[in-house]
Amino acid sequence: MGRLQGGMRCVKFLLFIFNFIFWLAGSAVVAFGLWLRFGNIIRDLATDEKSPEYFYMGLYVLIGAGVLMMAVGFFGCCGAARESQCLLGAFFTCLLVIFAAEVAAGVFAFLGKKAAIEEVQAIYEEAYTDYISDTGKNKTLIQFHDALQCCGKENDAPVKATCPKDIQLPKNCLNEIEILIDSKLHLLGIVGIAIAGITIFGMVFSMVLCCAIRNTRDML
Numbered sequence: 029m030g031r032l033q034g035g036m037r038c039v040k041f042l043l044f045i046f047n048f049i050f051w052l053a054g055s056a057v058v059a060f061g062l063w064l065r066f067g068n069i070i071r072d073l074a075t076d077e078k079s080p081e082y083f084y085m086g087l088y089v090l091i092g093a094g095v096l097m098m099a100v101g102f103f104g105c106c107g108a109a110r111e112s113q114c115l116l117g118a119f120f121t122c123l124l125v126i127f128a129a130e131v132a133a134g135v136f137a138f139l140g141k142k143a144a145i146e147e148v149q150a151i152y153e154e155a156y157t158d159y160i161s162d163t164g165k166n167k168t169l170i171q172f173h174d175a176l177q178c179c180g181k182e183n184d185a186p187v188k189a190t191c192p193k194d195i196q197l198p199k200n201c202l203n204e205i206e207i208l209i210d211s212k213l214h215l216l217g218i219v220g221i222a223i224a225g226i227t228i229f230g231m232v233f234s235m236v237l238c239c240a241i242r243n244t245r246d247m248l
Contacts, residue, residue, distance in 0.1 A: 046230050047101040054097025057223060061091035064212060089136070090220060093129040096122060097223070120234045123227045130224035137217030145209045149202050160186055176204040 065087050100122040155168035169190045173179055179191035179198035191198065 046233055050226065050230060051098055051101030053223060053226060054094045054101065057094030057097060057219065058091055060219060061087050061094060064216070065091070085136070087216070089129055089133045090216060093126050093133065093220075093223070096126055096129075100126065120231055123230045123234070127224050127227040127231070130220045130227070132220075134217045134220030134224065137213040137220060141210060141213045144213060145206050148205050148209055152201055152205060156181065156187065159190065166190065172201060172205075176201055176208065178204040 065084065100119060151168070152172050155166050155172065159166040159169050169187060173187075173191050177192060177195060177199070178201040179195060180187045181200055181202055184191060184198040
């Protein structure tokens with residue numbers, strides 16, 4: 029009996045530590061997602077008319093999972109402190125949802141990379157065509173050139189007026205879009221898979237503690 033209670037206290041302590049780390053990880057995930065969405069080059073690729081929604085979808089899933097992680101940390105601490113099987117069960121269920129969301133975000137990032145790149149390139153191609161046909165200023169084209177520090181496609185001459193004035197060696201914007209989206213989605217996929225791995229430990233700890241609580245009560 030004493031050995032069982034000692035083991036349960038050990039599991040409770042580990043679960044508390046896990047929840048604190050989990051809460052910090054959730055905060056980091058939310059901050060990372062918001063940084064990618066609003067404080068990065070990606071923000072400048074969105075216009076009033078068009079935005080890379082396919083890419084944003086993965087970010088929204090990541091941010092939502094981060095918010096849920098922060099809330100789950102609270103439930104896990106309460107469940108461990110009160111030795112409540114109900115709260116621990118809710119904690120396990122939430123972790124399962126987070127696990128699925130993060131795996132989905134990771135898989136989306138690695139498998140949906142081509143579609144996201146093509147979507148952003150299509151927005152640029154449309155802006156490029158509109159500028160050539162209308163021979164006037166185009167806000168979307170200027171935003172792309174400023175954000176990526178590129179100019180045009182194979183040749184920068186047709187859209188020279190919309191390019192950054194201090195650019196030295198004009199780069200192909202379609203190539204720059206591919207490099208940017210590829211790097212960001214790769215990072216997004218790594219974060220998603222890493223958080224999914226962390227949730228596995230939380231599910232194991234919660235189930236072990238839940239079983240220990242049940243066994244202790246059966247012995248009383």
